[in-house]
Each structure stands twice: as structure tokens, then as C-alpha cells.
Amino acid sequence: MITAQDAARREMIAAYDVVDGPPEPDLEGIVRIAAVLCGVSTAVVNIIDDRQQHQVAAVGFEPAVCSREDSMCAVIVRSADPVPVFVADAREDERFADNPFVTGEIARVRFYASSPLVSPSGVVVGTLCVFDESTGSLTPDRAQTLDLLARQVIDVLELRRMTRALRATNEQLSHFAGQISHDLRSPLTALTGFLEIAADDAEAAGAMRAASLMARAGAAADRMGDMIADVLAFARAGGAKPHLEDVDLGRLAREVVDDLSGPDDASAITLAADVAVRADPALLRPLLQNLVVNARKFAGAVRERPRIEVRAHALPSGWRITVDDDGPGIPVAERERVFRLFERGADEAAAGSGIGLATCRRLVAAHGGQIGVEESPLGGARFWVLLPRD
Incomplete structure (x- = not known):
């Protein structure tokens, strides 16, 4: 079974790519x-995960891969307090004699001689190692220099990670801007069109026709307002602490339902969530709002009086919140996709901006929790939603 330490190491190594x-x-x-x-013929940067040692840069030999059990540097990675190791003759050290x-x-x-590669978050991902087939020694100055070079290795890896993240962010922002521009253009075009027709036909078509067109223009404006609100909520959730x-x-939950219930709302909402949770109320409220709105939207597309149930109960490690509906459901193959930005449900009558569930995932992640969907x-x-106690 993989340990939490190894899981964190694997995640960090993947981020360094x-x-x-x-x-x-x-x-x-x-x-x-x-x-x-260090006056030796060979040196290597070792990246060590839970199974293997990867020699990602080397001088004096061709880099390769070996099992972690065979790795000399795994001694440092497994240590609770990783420190540099310097051995004059590995045959005389019980840690390495049989390696x-x-x-x-x-x-x-x-x-x-080996110095640990420690990420800024404290995860040991490998070592900077020098060795030779002859016995030798390392002066304190050279030992300190090796340790400084190990930190330089981490600086290079961190730069790689941040560059990849920035590139991904730029791509997402480009997609985000293009999608928002496209999505806002449709209601804006409708709004402009309805207002122009209403102005042109106000006298010829009469007050009733003009009122109908103005109502449709208002609906288009409302859609734009909702979309802009969704975009702002998604942006705020990304930086939420x-x-x-x-x-x-x-x-x-009762306040959320009261806020969402208008005179035309036919939803039958059951609340059974009387528990105290450890959370940020300013983030928990939009989470519940989005989930209830989503349930009402999709169930309401197929039923005149949709049923929605909001429940919660305590777990040993936290709390579980569920929001159920009697709508069409979500196929297994689409249950991950619905949380992605701009992904909409297949039901066109209930399709929204494609931002609400992505916002929910961000809000839950800010709490260190998990969110998913099932039948x-x-x-x-x-x-x-699973919210942790810690």
C-alpha cells in the first residue's frame, strides 16, 4: 500500500515532469x-518515486532506471529526517555494503556522497549524488557546495513546474475568454434585436407586441447577468482561502432555499441537514446554491414538480452532504465531464453556462474536500460533497 509520503512524492514528481x-x-x-x-568522475540527479529510481541527468555514465530497492539514495528518501550522506568507502557502511x-x-x-532534493513544500523527490570506484573524502567546503547545488536542482525543477503551470493557465484563459465572448454574444445579439424590433414596431404592432418584445429582451439581459455572475463566482472560487x-x-440550507424560491417555483425541497460543519460560510453558501439550482434546473426540465433533497451527516473524518433530484440523471461516462469548465448537460432545455459545477469543485477543493456525482x-x-474535519 502506498504511503501518504510516497503519494505526495509521486504528485510532486509528476508536477516537475x-x-x-x-x-x-x-x-x-x-x-x-x-x-x-567534488573531484570525482561521476555525478547524477536521481528522482526516486515509490517504485523506481530515475537517473534524469548524469555525467560519467549513461543514465538509466533501477528499482528503488536497489537504489543507494533510497536510504535518504526513506529517512524521516533526510540529511546529506558522505561515505569514504561504501563497503564499510552497513547501509550500503550489500547494495x-x-x-x-x-x-x-x-x-x-549524496544531498537530498527537497521541494519548497518539504517533499523529498530524490538526490544529487556523486560517487567513484575509488575510495575518497569530501571536505566540509565541498560538502556544503554539493548541498547548494542540490538546491539549484530544485530551483530548476520548480522553474519547470511553474512554466508548465503558466502555459496551462494561459491556454485556459485563452479558451475562457473565447468561450465567454461567444456565450455573451448570443444573448447580447438577441437583446439588441428585440429592442430594435420593439422600437420599429411600437406604433405599427401596438403596445401588446412591444411589451412581448421587451419581455424577451429582458429575458436575454437576465441571461447575460446570470452568465456574468457565474464567471465572477468561478474567478473568486479560484483564489478562495x-x-x-x-x-x-x-x-x-434553509436560507439558500428561501433565497432561491420565487413565486413560480414548484420544486418540492426536503431539508435534512441539521449538522454543524467546520467550513467557510461565505464559500459554503454558493456551493449549496449551485447544487440546488443545478438539481432544480435539470429535474424541472422533465417534471412539473421536481423533488430535491438536501441531506448531511457527520462522518469520523468529516461530513458528507448530498443533493438529490428526480431528474434524468447523469450517465456514468459523463460524471467527470460535468465538473469541467464550460461543459453543459446534454438536455438543451436545462443547459446553463457550464460554469456552476466547475465553481462547486473549486469551492470544495478550497476546503480540501471532494465532490462527485452518482445515481x-x-x-x-x-x-x-465530503468536507474534512481538518
Whole structure:
């Protein structure tokens, strides 16, 4: 079973995206400097996950992959307090004497020195290692230099990670801007058109015709307003940092339902959420609003009086909130897709901006929780949220 430490390491290594890719010139430059400064023939940057050691940059030999069990540097990665290791003769160190890199099965390492690669968040992802087939030593100055070079390796990896994130963000922003421009253009065109027809036909068509056109123009304007509100909510959720406090979820749910219930609302909403949760009420409210609106929208598209149930109960590790409806449900193949930005339901009559559920995922993630969808006992969809106690 993979440990939490290994899971965090795997996630960080994936973010650095340095394994199985083309050689990173800056890393190759660092290992060359390390070999020269330490007076050895070989140096390597090792990235070590829960199964393997990946030699992503090396000098003095061709980089390869081996199991973590065979890795000498895995000693550092597994340590609760990783520190640099310097060994004059690995044959005389009980940690390495039987290692295949020492015995001759893989190599004949004698002198060995290694500094951990520690991410800014404290995750050890590997080592910067120098070694030789002859015994040797490392002066304090050279040991300190090796440690500084290990930090330089992390700086290179962090730059790679941030560059990838920035590139992905720019692509998303470009898509976001294009989609919003397209989506806002439709109601804007309708709004302009209805107002122009109403102005031209005000005398010829009479007051009734003009009133109808103005009502349709107002509906188009409302759609634009809702879409702009969704965009702002999504943007705010992305930068949300929750301020946790004890929240009466039952009272908050009743307030949300009261706010959403207009004179024409025919929904039958059941609330069974009288629990206290540890959350940010300013973020929890729009989460519930979006889930209830989504349930009412899709169930209301197929039923005159849709049924919605909002329930919550405590778990040993947190709280589970569910919002059920008796609508058409969501096919298994689409249950992940509905949380993506600008993804809309297949039902055109109920389709919205495609932002609401993406906002929900951001709000839940800000709490360190999880959100998903499954089949509801009512026959439609059940959206569930897990909020952690810590």
C-alpha cells in the first residue's frame, strides 16, 4: 500500500515532469559542476518515486532506471529526517555494503556522497549524488557546495513546474475568454434585436407586441447577468482561502432555499441537514446554491414538480452532504465531464453556462474536500460533497 509520503512524492514528481522526458540541459550542467567540484568522475540527479529510481541527468555514465530497492539514495528518501550522506568507502557502511551498486552486481561504488532534493513544500523527490570506484573524502567546503547545488536542482525543477503551470493557465484563459465572448454574444445579439424590433414596431404592432418584445429582451439581459455572475463566482472560487468556523448547515440550507424560491417555483425541497460543519460560510453558501439550482434546473426540465433533497451527516473524518433530484440523471461516462469548465448537460432545455459545477469543485477543493456525482435513490442525480474535519 502506498504511503501518504510516497503519494505526495509521486504528485510532486509528476508536477516537475522531468521523468521520461528529454534531458534538461540545466540539470546536466549542474551534475558536471558537481563532479568537478567534488573531484570525482561521476555525478547524477536521481528522482526516486515509490517504485523506481530515475537517473534524469548524469555525467560519467549513461543514465538509466533501477528499482528503488536497489537504489543507494533510497536510504535518504526513506529517512524521516533526510540529511546529506558522505561515505569514504561504501563497503564499510552497513547501509550500503550489500547494495548491488557496491557489490559489483550493478557497479562497484566506493566513495559516495549524496544531498537530498527537497521541494519548497518539504517533499523529498530524490538526490544529487556523486560517487567513484575509488575510495575518497569530501571536505566540509565541498560538502556544503554539493548541498547548494542540490538546491539549484530544485530551483530548476520548480522553474519547470511553474512554466508548465503558466502555459496551462494561459491556454485556459485563452479558451475562457473565447468561450465567454461567444456565450455573451448570443444573448447580447438577441437583446439588441428585440429592442430594435420593439422600437420599429411600437406604433405599427401596438403596445401588446412591444411589451412581448421587451419581455424577451429582458429575458436575454437576465441571461447575460446570470452568465456574468457565474464567471465572477468561478474567478473568486479560484483564489478562495477558507476562513473556517462552525457553521449551522441546516440553517444555511434553509436560507439558500428561501433565497432561491420565487413565486413560480414548484420544486418540492426536503431539508435534512441539521449538522454543524467546520467550513467557510461565505464559500459554503454558493456551493449549496449551485447544487440546488443545478438539481432544480435539470429535474424541472422533465417534471412539473421536481423533488430535491438536501441531506448531511457527520462522518469520523468529516461530513458528507448530498443533493438529490428526480431528474434524468447523469450517465456514468459523463460524471467527470460535468465538473469541467464550460461543459453543459446534454438536455438543451436545462443547459446553463457550464460554469456552476466547475465553481462547486473549486469551492470544495478550497476546503480540501471532494465532490462527485452518482445515481440518486430518487431516480435522478445525487451530488455528494465530503468536507474534512481538518
